[in-house]
Amino acid sequence: MPVSRWLRQHAEHQLLVVAQDRVGRQYGGARPRPPHGPGELFWQRVFAPAYNLVPWSLRRRVLWAMPGSHRQQWTSWAHPPGRRPPGV
Template sequence: MAPARVSFARRLREVSEHQLLIAAQRKVAARYGTAPPLPPRGVDRFWQQVYVPAYHHLPWTLRATVMRAMPGSHRRTWHQPERGSGPAV
């Protein structure tokens, strides 16, 4: 059975979340003096040395705007509850 194709936006979000998680693990490991994850290689190096610092330097309002503009589950918002049309009984 062939694996299902994942959209570009979904893949970008997955990789972004994973790389931000690795960066957070490194930060916590440094704080508590434990072994950090292995150093990045290849494409991961770009994410860790360019994307993560750039992400952390952007103001939250800009990050939130970009996230809302990207397709994916993070764009789902709560819908307005339906108004009742009469008594409940």
């Protein structure tokens, strides 16, 4: 498995886990298990909060710079609603 694919899969999964935890706390649902090991601790306590602080314009540039098939799949939905540049 290429490193870029591994990185993307782990980043997506851990961002999902953190988002589910946030929604669970907001609405009083069950909390997921705490992170196990230094890897999960890094992804959930360092990477996810840092990623959420990065502006969308910078995230988009980084994602476009990474190799992978996601570039062919991205079209007009590459921008959140209300933030699309003119002509897209």
